[in-house]
Every structure is written in C-alpha cells, then in structure tokens.
Amino acid sequence: MMIRNIKVDDAERFLNLSKQLDEETKFMLYEPGERKTTLEAQTERISSILSSNNSMIFVAEADGEIVGYLGAFGSDLNRIKHSVHIVVGILQKYTGQGIGSKLFQELEDWARKQHIHRLELTVMSHNQAAFALYKKVGFEVEGIKKHSLIVDDEYVDEYYMAKLL
Structure with missing residues (x-):
C-alpha cells in the first residue's frame, strides 16, 4: 500500500472511487447517483489543486487501485490561508488497516512544509470509526453543528474538529 499525491492522470480512477464511496457509505456528503462530476471537470479540479500551494x-493505492483519499482544501484569502478543510474517504474493504493514519501523517508532513497551521474537518456524530481515528491522530472537538445533514430522513449532527500544528 502506497500513499502519494494525486496526479492528473488519476482523474478517472479518483472519480470512480468517489462514486463507489457514495454507494457504499452514508458517511460521505453525496448520496448514490447524486455526483454529476464529469471526467473533464475532475481533471480540471485535480490540475487546479496541484497548482495550488x-x-x-493524497491517495492510498493498493494493488494498482486507488482505495482511499484525503483531500486538504485551502483558500487564498489572507485571513484563512493558514487553514485547510479535510475530507477523507476509504473503501469499506480497506478500513481498519491503518490507511487513515498513514494519510493523516502524509497530510501533516505536507501541511508543515506549506506553513499550514490549522487542520479542520466535520464528522457525523454517529461515525464512531472516523471519530476514533481523528481523535487518535490529534484532532479535538470544537463544537457541534446540530441537524447539519439529513440522512435517511433523519437529522444528523456533525462534530467540528480541528488540530493545530
């Protein structure tokens, strides 16, 4: 298993991974079939991210397939350029194998080099596995976003979590 930066030519595999995650877990933002991203748009998005500071x-690759990712998304606005918002997705078949921890280590190494000071994310309050991972790698709950999402016709709270480097 290898962790590496995404490449432009990963666009199709990354889009397929995202769609597969939409199908197999209710912990991601998109519902099955809701993602309308085209291959061209995905390619442009990756290219834009790679040209950003x-x-x-970061993708996790196993057996020649992308099986998980961690996206860190920052802003060029002066007041928040020290911060990135994080999104993580790992295929169910590969969870519990340390991939998440390795993705976060890669993130931290990169963030320190980029002078990023704040890592932040949200997690559904009932996503115990993800919450445990985030706590393990040093994130702390900063607040609760009540009724943040609707999943299966039920309101779901999210925890705001962050880690300062």
Missing part, C-alpha cells in the same frame, strides 16, 4: 489530495 495550500490544497492537495
């Missing part, structure tokens, strides 16, 4: 997508 404060955004990156």
